Amino acid sequence: MSAVENNYTPYSESYTVPIEEQQNDIPAPNTDSESSGALFAWHNITVKVTVGSSSWKSKLGFSKSSKTVQVGEKLILNSVSGIVEPGQVLFIMGPSGSGKSTLLDSLADRVKLPVYGAVTLDGHPKDAFAFKQNAKYVEQFDHLFQSLTVKETLSYAAQFYCNSEECRASRVEDAMEILGLKNQQDVKVGGVFFRGLSGGQKRRLSVGVELVSAPRLLFLDEPTSGLDSASAFNLIQSLRNIARTRGTTIVCTIHQPSETVFEMCDQLLLLSGGRVAYFGPPKETLNHFGQLGYSIPEHTSVAEWVIDLINADFGDVDSVNRILDAWPNSEKADLLYRRLKQLGITDNDEFMVKKQTPLSSIGRKDVHFSTSMPWQTNVLVRRGFLNVLRNPAVIWLRFGMYVMLAILIGIVWLRLAQTASNMQNFASALFYVAAFMVFMSISVLPAYLEEKEIFIRERANGTYHVLSYQVAHFIVDAPFVFLLALAAGTICYWLVGFNSAFGRYCFFVWTLFLSLLVAESMMMVIAAIVPYFIVGIAMGAFVFGAFMCVQGFFIPLDNIGWWFRWFRYIALNYYSFASFMKNEFSNLVFSPSPDYIPPYPNPVAGETYLAQFGFATVNAWGYSGVMIGMAIIYRIIAGVWMWWFHTGKH
Numbered sequence: 225m226s227a228v229e230n231n232y233t234p235y236s237e238s239y240t241v242p243i244e245e246q247q248n249d250i251p252a253p254n255t256d257s258e259s260s261g262a263l264f265a266w267h268n269i270t271v272k273v274t275v276g277s278s279s280w281k282s283k284l285g286f287s288k289s290s291k292t293v294q295v296g297e298k299l300i301l302n303s304v305s306g307i308v309e310p311g312q313v314l315f316i317m318g319p320s321g322s323g324k325s326t327l328l329d330s331l332a333d334r335v336k337l338p339v340y341g342a343v344t345l346d347g348h349p350k351d352a353f354a355f356k357q358n359a360k361y362v363e364q365f366d367h368l369f370q371s372l373t374v375k376e377t378l379s380y381a382a383q384f385y386c387n388s389e390e391c392r393a394s395r396v397e398d399a400m401e402i403l404g405l406k407n408q409q410d411v412k413v414g415g416v417f418f419r420g421l422s423g424g425q426k427r428r429l430s431v432g433v434e435l436v437s438a439p440r441l442l443f444l445d446e447p448t449s450g451l452d453s454a455s456a457f458n459l460i461q462s463l464r465n466i467a468r469t470r471g472t473t474i475v476c477t478i479h480q481p482s483e484t485v486f487e488m489c490d491q492l493l494l495l496s497g498g499r500v501a502y503f504g505p506p507k508e509t510l511n512h513f514g515q516l517g518y519s520i521p522e523h524t525s526v527a528e529w530v531i532d533l534i535n536a537d538f539g540d541v542d543s544v545n546r547i548l549d550a551w552p553n554s555e556k557a558d559l560l561y562r563r564l565k566q567l568g569i570t571d572n573d574e575f576m577v578k579k580q581t582p583l584s585s586i587g588r589k590d591v592h593f594s595t596s597m598p599w600q601t602n603v604l605v606r607r608g609f610l611n612v613l614r615n616p617a618v619i620w621l622r623f624g625m626y627v628m629l630a631i632l633i634g635i636v637w638l639r640l641a642q643t644a645s646n647m648q649n650f651a652s653a654l655f656y657v658a659a660f661m662v663f664m665s666i667s668v669l670p671a672y673l674e675e676k677e678i679f680i681r682e683r684a685n686g687t688y689h690v691l692s693y694q695v696a697h698f699i700v701d702a703p704f705v706f707l708l709a710l711a712a713g714t715i716c717y718w719l720v721g722f723n724s725a726f727g728r729y730c731f732f733v734w735t736l737f738l739s740l741l742v743a744e745s746m747m748m749v750i751a752a753i754v755p756y757f758i759v760g761i762a763m764g765a766f767v768f769g770a771f772m773c774v775q776g777f778f779i780p781l782d783n784i785g786w787w788f789r790w791f792r793y794i795a796l797n798y799y800s801f802a803s804f805m806k807n808e809f810s811n812l813v814f815s816p817s818p819d820y821i822p823p824y825p826n827p828v829a830g831e832t833y834l835a836q837f838g839f840a841t842v843n844a845w846g847y848s849g850v851m852i853g854m855a856i857i858y859r860i861i862a863g864v865w866m867w868w869f870h871t872g873k874h
């Protein structure tokens with residue numbers, strides 16, 4: 225059983241947190257290994273960015289013009305400290321641009337910017353990889369498979385963390401119970417093609433997906449944004465239940481909470497301009513600000529009032545600065561610093577977290593996933609197959625398009641006779657199949673991009689290895705691509721009247737399968753690289769268009785300038801078209817046309833025709849090998865790109 229499983233406390237076993245006691249008496253650090261929550265603390269977290277840039281002329285020393293923009297540093301977070309005890313819910317609040325998301329992401333190891341300061345888990349310096357085992361992060365937007373039901377979504381998620389069926393079943397049941405999703409367990413998540421869960425239910429399911437890993441620490445980025453007040457209340461209540469019953473430590477940023485929601489947190493961290501304005505229980509907020517000489521007007525919500533009070537963009541800047549300057553000398557700050565000191569947390573070298581050395585501290589050797597890579601692949605394959613079978617966007621829409629295109633090709637080039645004058649028509653039909661059926665692989669992009677977001681969420685939370693994902697994707701993709709090639713290839717092959725030998729038909733379908741597989745693998749690289757759909761479409765269209773130019777149909781390839789002839793060797797379309805042509809024309813003699821139209825008054829050997837294209841010596845099986853290699857290389861590139869860049873850091 226994994227360490228994660230060991231730490232799991234069933235929902236039914238209630239965990240009570242003496243929050244008031246902790247606040248006033250400053251209890252000793254919780255070192256009880258049975259406790260499922262984490263003691264999470266941070267001290268003097270500072271994040272800075274370089275702003276502005278000098279002109280290229282001044283960089284190169286050509287100009288000392290006054291137009292040169294000063295390079296400077298901006299502090300996004302300035303010495304922010306705090307503690308959350310097991311079983312507590314912390315809200316990070318503040319006006320827009322105050323640094324809430326940056327703080328959450330810094331604490332959760334999700335920022336690319338260097339983070340300075342001390343971050344500790346159970347009193348020990350944080351180790352990036354071990355941290356993933358204990359902490360999970362729920363993003364602001366829900367990235368879920370729309371075709372899976374609530375129960376399926378949670379079950380598949382649990383399979384990445386539990387090795388026994390019993391563990392999986394109990395975690396799924398617990399998650400549905402605590403998140404109020406029991407009645408929706410058989411409802412699909414929903415999206416473009418299915419009606420499904422409401423926004424609030426989806427958000428709760430996103431929490432559930434992380435909850436089944438039994439995290440000790442849960443981060444949530446603006447979990448209530450976009451929800452109506454009832455859904456926001458339900459969600460926060462669920463989070464509070466999770467904290468209370470399991471001892472899970474919860475940290476979330478929150479935007480404009482209602483008064484009821486505001487009062488549901490145990491600790492409140494108020495930020496303004498990247499600095500702390502207040503840290504402590506929400507019910508003591510008024511007292512703190514009262515001591516600074518501010519009192520709340522009648523009939524005003526506390527949450528709204530404090531946010532307005534510390535808003536330097538639309539409020540009194542001097543007053544905000546007074547509040548921020550007063551914080552380090554306040555009673556609450558004193559309590560916090562004493563607690564941090566008690567835990568031995570200072571910003572000395574041992575606790576220093578720097579972007580350059582995130583894995584250098586203790587625990588690096590403990591790197592492991594909760595389940596083995598073969599098992600992760602197995603789960604991903606089963607989930608992938610189910611999604612492909614259910615979600616029309618992944619395969620069935622494309623299946624329809626390919627079948628219709630194949631029928632169209634058949635209608636246009638219908639039952640061509642095997643005559644010499646039809647050789648050009650056969651060649652053009654093959655060109656169209658090799659060029660346009662491959663081009664249509666662009667349509668896989670929306671599905672790949674949607675899945676990429678799910679991959680990033682799961683990978684960033686340490687759910688599985690990138691290699692497991694890539695292998696599983698290939699295992700799921702290949703049979704469906706073969707199905708497309710078989711259906712579309714068979715229809716157009718017999719309608720057009722290509723070579724009637726069964727072996728040649730099989731090779732045609734095989735070549736079409738390989739070309740679609742390579743094209744999809746290339747689209748996977750594009751999907752991994754591009755941030756937006758529209759950029760991916762443009763990039764895909766350009767690449768396929770470029771490959772078509774050197775396919776060998778429009779111009780004999782040896783007529784292209786020597787300095788660009790090499791391009792064909794990286795062009796998928798060249799290998800597929802050459803293979804199709806060789807398959808169709810080799811070892812055949814095309815009879816004279818009945819109407820004796822020049823230039824085909826005599827029988828024409830297939831080889832003679834192939835020679836005009838430069839394909840007479842093509843080794844078609846060799847080209848199949850090249851295409852298999854291309855598919856593998858593209859998938860390796862996509863995997864390496866995803867491993868390197870899609871870490872979930874912003």
Ligand SMILES: Nc1ncnc2c1ncn2[C@@H]1O[C@H](COP(=O)(O)OP(=O)(O)OP(=O)(O)O)[C@@H](O)[C@H]1O
Nearest residue numbers: 273300318319320321322323324325326327337479
């Ligand atoms: N990578 C970055 N480079 C430059 N500035 C940044 C970067 N990340 C954040 N900032 C700036 O830091 C400040 C805090 O941003 P952050 O997103 O953390 O605020 P926020 O409180 O979460 O805002 P909101 O509530 O509007 O989402 C903003 O002024 C933002 O422009």
